[in-house]
Amino acid sequence: MSKLDSKIPPGPIDKKWTYHKGHMRIVAPANKRRIDVIVVGTGLAGGAAAASLAEMGYNVKAFCFQDSARRAHSIAAQGGINAAKNYQNDGDSTYRLFYDTVKGGDYRAREANVHRLAEVSANIIDQCVAQGVPFARDYGGLLDNRSFGGVQVSRTFYARGQTGQQLLLGAYSALMRQVGKGAVKMYDRHEMLDVVIVDGKARGIIARNLITGEIERHGAHAVLLCTGGYGNVFFLSTNAMGSNVTAAWKAHKRGAFFGNPCYTQIHPTCIPVSGTHQSKLTLMSESLRNDGRIWVPAKLEDAKAIREGKKKGSDIPEADRDYYLERRYPAFGNLVPRDVASRAAKERCDAGFGVNKTGEAVYLDFSAAIERYGKLEANMKKIENPSKEKITELGRAVVSEKYGNLFDMYENIVGENPYDHAMKIYPAVHYTMGGLWVDYNLQTTVPGLFALGEANFSDHGANRLGASALMQGLADGYFVIPYTVGDYFADDIRTGPIDTKRAEFDAAEKEVTDRINHFINNKGTKPVDEFHRRLGKVMWDKCGMARNAQGLQEAIAEIRQIREEFYRDVRVTGKANEFNQELEKAGRVADFLELGELMCIDALNRNESCGGHFREEYSETEGPQQGEAKRDDANYAYVAAWEWTGDAGKANLHKEPLTFEEVKLTQRSYK
Amino acid sequence: MGNMKLTLKIWRQNGPNDKGRMENYPVNDVSEDMSFLEMLDVLNDQLVREGKDPIAFDHDCREGICGMCSLFINGEAHGPGRGITTCQLHMRKFKDGDTIYVEPWRSAAFPVIKDLATNRSAFDRIQAAGGFVSVNTSGNLVDGNAVPIPKDDADKAFDAATCIGCGACVATCPNGSAMLFTAAKVSQLALLPQGRPEAKRRALAMVEQMDKEGFGNCSNTGACEVECPKGISLEHIARLNREYLAASVTKE
Numbered sequence: 001m002s003k004l005d006s007k008i009p010p011g012p013i014d015k016k017w018t019y020h021k022g023h024m025r026i027v028a029p030a031n032k033r034r035i036d037v038i039v040v041g042t043g044l045a046g047g048a049a050a051a052s053l054a055e056m057g058y059n060v061k062a063f064c065f066q067d068s069a070r071r072a073h074s075i076a077a078q079g080g081i082n083a084a085k086n087y088q089n090d091g092d093s094t095y096r097l098f099y100d101t102v103k104g105g106d107y108r109a110r111e112a113n114v115h116r117l118a119e120v121s122a123n124i125i126d127q128c129v130a131q132g133v134p135f136a137r138d139y140g141g142l143l144d145n146r147s148f149g150g151v152q153v154s155r156t157f158y159a160r161g162q163t164g165q166q167l168l169l170g171a172y173s174a175l176m177r178q179v180g181k182g183a184v185k186m187y188d189r190h191e192m193l194d195v196v197i198v199d200g201k202a203r204g205i206i207a208r209n210l211i212t213g214e215i216e217r218h219g220a221h222a223v224l225l226c227t228g229g230y231g232n233v234f235f236l237s238t239n240a241m242g243s244n245v246t247a248a249w250k251a252h253k254r255g256a257f258f259g260n261p262c263y264t265q266i267h268p269t270c271i272p273v274s275g276t277h278q279s280k281l282t283l284m285s286e287s288l289r290n291d292g293r294i295w296v297p298a299k300l301e302d303a304k305a306i307r308e309g310k311k312k313g314s315d316i317p318e319a320d321r322d323y324y325l326e327r328r329y330p331a332f333g334n335l336v337p338r339d340v341a342s343r344a345a346k347e348r349c350d351a352g353f354g355v356n357k358t359g360e361a362v363y364l365d366f367s368a369a370i371e372r373y374g375k376l377e378a379n380m381k382k383i384e385n386p387s388k389e390k391i392t393e394l395g396r397a398v399v400s401e402k403y404g405n406l407f408d409m410y411e412n413i414v415g416e417n418p419y420d421h422a423m424k425i426y427p428a429v430h431y432t433m434g435g436l437w438v439d440y441n442l443q444t445t446v447p448g449l450f451a452l453g454e455a456n457f458s459d460h461g462a463n464r465l466g467a468s469a470l471m472q473g474l475a476d477g478y479f480v481i482p483y484t485v486g487d488y489f490a491d492d493i494r495t496g497p498i499d500t501k502r503a504e505f506d507a508a509e510k511e512v513t514d515r516i517n518h519f520i521n522n523k524g525t526k527p528v529d530e531f532h533r534r535l536g537k538v539m540w541d542k543c544g545m546a547r548n549a550q551g552l553q554e555a556i557a558e559i560r561q562i563r564e565e566f567y568r569d570v571r572v573t574g575k576a577n578e579f580n581q582e583l584e585k586a587g588r589v590a591d592f593l594e595l596g597e598l599m600c601i602d603a604l605n606r607n608e609s610c611g612g613h614f615r616e617e618y619s620e621t622e623g624p625q626q627g628e629a630k631r632d633d634a635n636y637a638y639v640a641a642w643e644w645t646g647d648a649g650k651a652n653l654h655k656e657p658l659t660f661e662e663v664k665l666t667q668r669s670y671k
Numbered sequence: 672m673g674n675m676k677l678t679l680k681i682w683r684q685n686g687p688n689d690k691g692r693m694e695n696y697p698v699n700d701v702s703e704d705m706s707f708l709e710m711l712d713v714l715n716d717q718l719v720r721e722g723k724d725p726i727a728f729d730h731d732c733r734e735g736i737c738g739m740c741s742l743f744i745n746g747e748a749h750g751p752g753r754g755i756t757t758c759q760l761h762m763r764k765f766k767d768g769d770t771i772y773v774e775p776w777r778s779a780a781f782p783v784i785k786d787l788a789t790n791r792s793a794f795d796r797i798q799a800a801g802g803f804v805s806v807n808t809s810g811n812l813v814d815g816n817a818v819p820i821p822k823d824d825a826d827k828a829f830d831a832a833t834c835i836g837c838g839a840c841v842a843t844c845p846n847g848s849a850m851l852f853t854a855a856k857v858s859q860l861a862l863l864p865q866g867r868p869e870a871k872r873r874a875l876a877m878v879e880q881m882d883k884e885g886f887g888n889c890s891n892t893g894a895c896e897v898e899c900p901k902g903i904s905l906e907h908i909a910r911l912n913r914e915y916l917a918a919s920v921t922k923e
Contacts, residue, residue: 052808067729067788068795070836071737087816120810129815130806132865134829141819159829165736166832173803180799188792211784240731274704279712280733409735412759415704478808527719529712573719578686579785581727582719 004257004641004656007439008112013662014094017116020440021483025490032057035489036497038205038220039063040192040247043072044164044470045453046226047171048477054183055174056482058489061218062175062184063207065191065242065584070172073228073240074473077164078285078406080146080156081470083121088145092153094118101468102663104150104337105433105461106611106631108260110639111662112440113458120479121471125157127478131170135159147290148466150337150670156467161285161405167470171477190216191584192247193512195223195254195449196504202254202449203498204505206512210584213577215512217505219498222448222485225251226477229432229454231264233592233599234544235536237429238270238283244588245595248436248455256444257641257654259437259457261595262603265464265612266545267430268294268341271413272361281428282413284364285406286466289334291369291399292423294341296353296362298322303353313355313363313422324348332670339463339612339629340670342427346545347627349426356424365422370395427545431469433460433612434602437641437656441484442476445641450485452476457639462611516576519586524569528585531566535559535589535596543600548616552604556597556649563593563648594648601651602640608632625667633665673702675762678770679714681726687782687790693772703763707750708733708740710762711773728787733758735900738835741842742787743774748839748898756837756900776842780849780885791838793884794852801876802856804865824862831859833901840895840903846887851895853881854911855903861914871918878915 009020027035035058039050042064050062064072084097097118102109125143129135136144136158145154159166178184187207194206196217204219230245231237252258269284297303298320305311324344326333336344345362348354355361374395378386386394396419400407410418436444436451438458443450453473460468542555566589574580609618609629618630637660643652677698684691698714705713708730715725731739740757744750750760765771773787781789806812820828832855840851857874860866866873889908896905 048808055807066731066737066739067791068738068836070795070798071731071739073732073737076732076734076736085815123810123812125815126812127806127808130804130812130865132804132828132860132863134825134832134859134863135815136829137820137822137825139822141821141825142816159832162736162833165835166829169832173798174806174808176795176799177803177805179795180801186795188795211790238734240737241733242731275702277702277705277709277713279706279709282734408754409759412755412761413706415761415763479810482808525720527716529716571719571722573722573724579727579788582725 004437004654005439006110006656007441008110009440013111013115016112017119024483024487026486027489027493029057031493033059034496035059035492036061036220037222037224037485038218039224039226040205041072041226041228041455042069042172042175043074043226043228043453044168044171044473045455045477046224047072047168047175048474049224049226049452049481050184051171051174051178052478052482053485054178060178060184061187061220063187063190063192065189065210067189069175069186069188070169072168073243074168074470075165076240077470078161078283079148079287080158080163080467081124081167082148082155082465082467083125083157083471084118084155085122085125087143088154090153092155096153097121097155099663100151101459101465102461103668104465105463106629106668107461107633107637107660107663107665108610108658109459109461110658111660116480117459117472117475120475123479124471124474128167128170131173133159133166133170146287147335149286149289149335149341150332150465158287161287161403164470167474171474192250193587194250194508196508197254197446198498198502198504201447204500206508211579213575213580215509217500217509219500221492221495221498222450222488224450224452224481225436225455226452227455229435230592230595231429231432233535233596234429234539235532236273236278236281236540238267238281241280244591246588246591248451249591249595251436251444251446251449253644255446255644256449257437257643258434258598259639259641260434260602261599261642262543262606262613263433263462263611264429265338265431265433266342266427268338268345268427269364269425270428271410272356272424272426273358282409283428283430284410284423284425286338288364288403288406291402292334292364292366293323293368294325294334294362294364295321295323296348296355300352303355306355307357307359313365322353329670336670337463337465339614342545343614345427361424361426363422364425366399366418367422370399373398431464433457433462433464437639441487442481443484443488448488450481452481462613515587516583519570519572519583520576522570522572524571526569526571528570528572528582528589531562531570532589532592534562535593538562539596539599543603546614546616547603549604552600555600559593559597559600560649566590566593597648598642598651601649602642605640605653606636608636610636624671625669631667637665673700673705675701675703675765675767677701677765680770680772682774683726683786684783686785691783701762703761705762706733706758707744707760707762708758726787727785730758735759736835738837741776741789741837741839743776743842745772748776748843749900754900754902756835776838778841778847778886780847781838781841793886794836794838794849796884797849797853797877797880798856800880801873804860805869818864820863828859828862831855831862831903831907834903835901837900839898839900841886843894843898844887845892845894846890848889849881849884849886850889850908850911851899851903853877854907857914858907858910861910870914871921874911874914874918875922
């Protein structure tokens with residue numbers, strides 16, 4: 001029974017990181033040249049870490065499964081990145097960002113980590129500006145901000161609707177600069193298939209060259225997993241098709257505990273599912289909730305008429321619309337946090353007020369914003385008594401300037417113009433707060449194995465606030481790991497290169513090869529995707545936006561059944577030693593089939609509702625908070641860190657108690 | 672499921688040294704709400720069930736931003752429609768009974784890996800040659816607002832920076848030139864004060880690498896701009912040419 005040591009530094013919350021930085025061991029420049037480090041994943045966390053560590057003088061090998069480091073899924077983040085700059089003079093501060101994040105996470109995050117995140121947030125913006133990231137600017141040439149859900153200040157920096165792309169290209173450019181210098185050796189189209197443990201420490205990985213199918217051994221003094229989240233366990237999510245849990249899961253099976261696997265973020269504003277062919281879901285940025293108003297018809301008969309195509313949203317008079325977020329949460333309105341907005345949409349749709357054929361959609365309406373902006377523009381342009389058409393024309397231009405690319409994206413997918421007709425949206429899986437358990441140094445329970453960004457569990461508690469994922473990825477990669485990994489390497493300056501001919505590498509490689517051969521030689525009948533879709537449906541129905549004990553127990557049984565069938569009946573075409581996308585998928589789905597079970601076990605264990613984890617049995621039954629999530633701080637204010645025991649159904653639970661010294665635990669209220 | 676019936680003529684090639692050939696595939700039950708790649712998923716599902724080799728193609732985000740998808744459809748990079756990537760192409764752009772030709776990016780600098788997947792690492796090497804600002808990670812940089820940047824410059828830099836590195840410009844260029852890709856990065860950084868100190872070095876180094884990779888010369892046909900899913904403008908090529916000329920003249 002290992003005891004979880006979070007290694008939180010001593011001292012007051014705002015001095016911990018400074019104290020820690022001053023007391024960690026460091027590696028002298030000449031010794032850094034003797035240290036090898038593997039970085040898996042080249043998104044914001046991995047790209048930033050690989051570049052920064054190479055700049056410092058370490059020998060870095062970076063891996064990604066995509067054909068270029070620039071394509072990691074961070075690229076798809078739309079809305080923005082938070083930073084406590086207080087450029088808007090609206091009362092923001094490091095403390096307020098810290099507080100909002102702890103509260104937004106429903107008091108299930110580690111205070112010290114979150115405070116550090118808030119502290120370094122401002123550095124991130126400066127770093128990115130220096131790299132040439134073209135953030136949005138105002139006419140004075142200064143950086144612009146917008147608002148995101150769950151907060152009452154404007155602290156989100158953005159680059160139109162493509163903030164993730166621009167930040168990632170910044171990190172990628174820093175990475176390629178080091179590749180050009182030979183300080184980073186880049187392995188694209190490579191997938192990590194196992195981590196190798198030598199004498200209790202992570203000392204390398206086994207990777208598959210996805211072009212040739214060759215299995216490779218790579219040794220290093222530490223391995224950094226920056227491999228993103230596991231939302232694709234649901235099959236349908238806003239994640240990229242290739243996003244997977246394999247690297248993290250293999251690490252878990254080698255001894256890294258998995259933290260809070262059940263904490264999943266369901267994003268409220270995604271394009272609804274259109275049919276059984278659907279391969280992924282598309283997010284509509286949270287920034288749209290700055291100006292869009294969410295509603296459903298107030299009358300059941302109107303909702304029914306809309307579903308049957310007899311009425312349109314625009315036919316419903318103002319008085320018969322239910323702007324349910326504004327009604328339920330007057331203080332935050334349409335900008336409540338994601339978990340709250342998603343559940344409210346589900347509640348209305350379950351009650352029969354959904355507005356598309358499947359009954360699973362609500363409106364996100366910009367007509368009020370178009371009118372408001374149109375009038376403002378008319379005033380600015382000194383147009384007297386503007387016609388309704390003129391106001392609409394002017395207002396549309398403003399909305400187009402702000403959100404044009406998102407509106408175009410919507411029209412492309414749905415085939416309907418969102419300027420004329422209110423958008424239809426529905427929640428979808430977007431992000432996973434859970435991940436590998438790490439201590440304050442971002443080290444997992446395996447020495448030398450670190451996890452950064454979405455791959456770890458650390459900063460967002462049970463719910464992540466908008467524009468905080470980019471912040472965390474870059475904070476971990478640029479400003480945390482370069483310090484904390486040095487403390488670990490201080491013991492390795494005399495170790496010398498890791499020998500990949502050791503028995504531990506032989507054994508790990510054999511396991512990888514055996515797994516691959518099983519799939520190739522299996523004489524099954526069904527494609528990988530079929531099993532993935534089935535798993536996804538079970539997860540969405542029973543471990544999605546709302547969960548209950550009975551459903552979770554059923555899910556566990558069903559997942560076991562699917563897993564058994566998968567190994568027996570999956571058909572993987574082609575050979576092991578070639579470019580083989582079916583084989584890639586098979587390995588990933590095999591891991592999702594184990595992870596899914598653990599998520600249900602974790603959700604079943606947590607007899608409370610918090611953030612993205614909503615247990616139907618635990619909600620307020622009366623009073624002003626009726627229907628809202630009901631936490632149980634007395635029994636569940638802990639991180640659930642699961643230890644692999646050799647059987648997906650028999651993980652050992654370890655608890656890291658969460659102590660709150662700064663923030664008082666209260667019921668999260670956005671009313 | 673939908674009711675469109677299509678005939679696909681798809682390029683199959685086992686590897687860079689295989690000659691390759693077009694093969695015919697009928698696909699039924701295509702719905703107009705499907706994306707083009709989802710239609711290929713349906714075909715691949717069918718092929719796997721029949722024990723046949725599914726079609727290899729690159730894709731990842733399926734929302735038009737990662738730049739991984741790369742199909743040449745009916746003679747056009749990313750298919751019919753402007754301002755979209757292959758993954759954003761939906762079947763409502765086609766009609767029942769259509770025959771659709773699907774090929775990989777074709778360029779000497781982008782060798783085929785398998786079927787429709789190509790190797791575009793040349794782009795990474797161009798980027799590594801100079802597509803960056805030489806600034807190390809540091810917690811002590813000047814404040815992000817210390818140097819105001821005129822909104823117009825910031826907006827133009829952003830427009831250039833939206834390049835997703837998909838390679839449609841190369842695939843569509845009769846000469847297989849990578850000028851639009853290279854120009855977008857040179858131009859983005861040349862427009863920003865942070866990028867100016869290295870502007871000359873960058874333009875020279877990136878162009879030199881581009882030539883080394885075996886991309887063709889730019890003859891200003893403008894085809895790249897038309898097919899670019901992000902609408903990167905030829906203006907950036909003009910800016911690259913100015914930067915390059917100025918750098919060449921003053922080179923020591």
